[in-house]
Amino acid sequence: MAVVLTTVVSGILLGLMYGLTGMGLTFTMGFGKTMNVAQGTLIILGAFFALTFFNAWHLNVIVLVILVMVLFGVLAGLLNLSLLRFLRDKSEIITLLVLFGVAEVIENVTSWIWTGNLQAMTIPTLQNSIQWGSLSLPKTDLVSAAIAVVATGVLYLFLQYTYLGKAIRASAQSDLYARILGVNTSQIRAIIFLIGLVLAGIAGVTVALLFPFAPQDQDQWLVMAFIVVVVGGIDNILSTLLAGLVIGVAQALAGLVVPFQDQNLILYAFLAIALLFRNNQLARRMRSL
């Protein structure tokens, strides 16, 4: 019994972090109508930033997160100014291709700077576990879950209660009607892209906290983000977090019975089931139009 409890709790903690990796993708798809295929490479880039800053200055995790957020904000600004402003009135497929290109460039640059080797960020003060009754919770898991919850919570409150957040929701429903009310929707799209990137950066820090990583791991994290999005949908960021949690718990429980090397199958099974289910939902929605 204790084993199951421990498994569920660590599944929850890991799952929250999975939810965070899907958050940026959900956000850019749901609010910006853009599938950011560079999400995986951006997450890995965030992990490398965290690793480098930690090794250089031994910063604490909160400072690491803030620093990575700032750098990703700058990166988003540069991409917005250089590439994306020319894509505003191009078709979605062209935007998708350009983002593929961006992903390719980022992956190559990360391999060039940090080599293709597997690396790990080891923060000495987070290497032990917190003992809670019969539960033993690794500090890294707790910290990354907390980052996921705080990031989602802040984003949710921002969308729900700030004027800019309301304008983002309004523009997502109708770009034209928002423009008619004086909202500069190309600025809104730039802001949505920036938030999506910053979320990828934060997710990268949690990847670095929990796993060893290498530039070519980007596919794996893009797939994870995609699975989270398919399970959670793109309408609500809270259901994205919940989707991550469900996946984390399922994966952890499956780990009790399925051999380690087959655990990824669980993820793909999830994707398949979710796609089936969502297809129905989509079909129903289209029929009701």
Add this chain to the structure above:
Amino acid sequence: MIGSSAPISDAATNNTRSSLVMDKITAGYHADQWVLNGVSLRAEPERVTVVLGPNGAGKSTVLKVLYGLVAPHAGSVRVGDQDITRLPPEARLALGLAYLPQGHSVFPSLTVQENLEMGLWIYRHDRARREEALERCFAEYPVLKDLRAKLAGSLSGGQQRLLEVARLMLPNPTVLLIDEPSVGVAPNLVDILYEHIVRWRNQGKTVLLVDQNVEAAVSIADYVYTLESGRNRLDGPRDEFEGRLREVVGQWLRLDVLP
């Protein structure tokens, strides 16, 4: 921060009664396939100016050019003595223009209150003004106050139209561009909408109305323009126009059935 580059003038206290002028506008959605071919018209303060024409004549496009949603190829748009041809919609809003598009334009998954707040986006840095405007709005439309926590998408069609009208008037515009207000609206509400339009006219606002409901629109019009295939056809004061109304509309009906 957003759009602060737009010259924000004071639409609410700026009581200069502005006439709106469209001068020889050529415009369209694809280069060289012009929907408007040199259209000119003028809407005056304290007047309802109506634009009529058969389907596809370019009436809605006229309003989109006036509001900055379609950039013209040639010609100019002026409000008062200011050339606004190249200004984006947010700058036109700040100059006192407001546009009610064809069809339902509420944000269904925002609440009524949030929809209204979006109507005050150009005053996002002026909380006092926003609160005052919302208070005025709720005093005028008490129904909306009761519904304010509801999602706009859950309202009836009539309530949604009311919400759109309330949101349109929140920044206290002086020039109103209204596209097909009576399409898809229950008859009793249509009467209320026309009453509103007359009231706005009497308050000194400039009203430009595009309408399929020819008879009703002409009955509240001061001046009428007709468009055919993106060109000016006839125009004149209502009294002059009313006599030829049947003849002109009859022609359109015949035009519509031609292949």
